[in-house]
Amino acid sequence: xxxxxxxxxxxxxxxxxxxxxxxxxxxxxxxxxxxxxxxxxxxxxxxxxxxxxxxxxxxxxxxxxxxxxxxxxxxxxxxxxxxxxxxxxxxxxxxxx
Numbered sequence: 448x449x450x451x452x453x454x455x456x457x458x459x460x461x462x463x464x465x466x467x468x469x470x471x472x473x474x475x476x477x478x479x480x481x482x483x484x485x486x487x488x489x490x491x492x493x494x495x496x497x498x499x500x501x502x503x504x505x506x507x508x509x510x511x512x513x514x515x516x517x518x519x520x521x522x523x524x525x526x527x528x529x530x531x532x533x534x535x536x537x538x539x540x541x542x543x544x
Contacts, residue, residue: 456505462530465540469504469531500537502529508541 449466453459458466475487476496488496502508509524517523527541 452504456528458505458528462542465530466504468534472532472534473501500532502539504531505529508539510541510543 448470449463452466452470453462476498477486479486483490486496506529508527508529510527512523512525525543527543529539530542531540532538533540
């Protein structure tokens with residue numbers, strides 16, 4: 448899965464760690480266990496998790512710039528590539544071009 452994701456995204460192999468974390472996060476929240484009608488996340492936490500925040504790996508994203516010295520007509524975002532999800536909070540990991 449990792450190789451497929453990296454090749455499809457045309458990303459360098461140095462992003463393998465982010466691909467693994469994204470796969471694990473996705474599988475834990477979507478794949479049902481064979482003996483049970485629950486996902487691994489539901490078995491660990493005892494509650495369902497929303498998957499509304501899921502995004503496509505390597506999709507284009509925009510990173511907000513928090514700089515007070517920007518001019519009125521300066522861009523307030525940087526373009527980046529979505530690489531996965533944070534392991535501590537519901538946040539995204541992006542690679543800033």
